[in-house]
Amino acid sequence: MKNSYSLILCTFFIFLSVFMYGQEDKKVIARIESSTVENQIQLKAVVTNNTAMYKELNYLLISIKKGSSGNLSNNKQSGKFSINPNEVKILSEINVNLEKKDALKAFLYIKDEESQKLIAKDSLELNSDLFKKKVARIEEDVFYELKGLTIDETKSKVGKDFYDLFYIQYSQLPDKGNSAVTITELPVRGTSGQINIEIDDKVVYSFITNPGEDYLKDQLGATLKYIKEFNTRKNLIKNEFIY
Numbered sequence: 001m002k003n004s005y006s007l008i009l010c011t012f013f014i015f016l017s018v019f020m021y022g023q024e025d026k027k028v029i030a031r032i033e034s035s036t037v038e039n040q041i042q043l044k045a046v047v048t049n050n051t052a053m054y055k056e057l058n059y060l061l062i063s064i065k066k067g068s069s070g071n072l073s074n075n076k077q078s079g080k081f082s083i084n085p086n087e088v089k090i091l092s093e094i095n096v097n098l099e100k101k102d103a104l105k106a107f108l109y110i111k112d113e114e115s116q117k118l119i120a121k122d123s124l125e126l127n128s129d130l131f132k133k134k135v136a137r138i139e140e141d142v143f144y145e146l147k148g149l150t151i152d153e154t155k156s157k158v159g160k161d162f163y164d165l166f167y168i169q170y171s172q173l174p175d176k177g178n179s180a181v182t183i184t185e186l187p188v189r190g191t192s193g194q195i196n197i198e199i200d201d202k203v204v205y206s207f208i209t210n211p212g213e214d215y216l217k218d219q220l221g222a223t224l225k226y227i228k229e230f231n232t233r234k235n236l237i238k239n240e241f242i243y
Contacts, residue, residue: 030110030120041098045091045108049083056113059091068101103127118151149180158209159185177231204230
């Protein structure tokens, strides 16, 4: 009897965890789909609304191509759109001629129309190692569109509270980097979580969650400090390779 009760209890908790995980997955997802025919690559900006709510959003799709000679060219498409619950929508298409020695970077950003917060993103890179060589200032003009964008990937109330504090403070800064800042939250042992602050897929700072208001404000100050230091180092490295 005890074994049957334990089995039922275990099954219940497994079902509950699967249900909660499914609820967490109900969000807006951005995706860049690519297909290649001969020397041409087609990029599609696709968004999926896994929530139960109708949404009004903005999108920004940018592609940057670097030719074998080192010249850069870019293509940008953006606009407003609406999407119904559980709908998948193709927002835009870009066709790019790409030779074997060419490199390509593409970025898709989805932003909430009302709050202007970044809620989803995706990226694609082909022959990205070629971008590590000399770059031109045209890159700065293209990535200016990304300045000040933030994305919320927190899960708990404490994480959301920190993101709101960060967003209010960060949006008022006069000098921002040209890359989006992502705030993510990972589970750790016990009831705490770990907040990571990411730029260009690099963790620039992290801390363990704590609901205390003073603690969150201290972490906000540290976050802004490390973001500033990261952007300063990034600009110094970039200037060494600009011609």
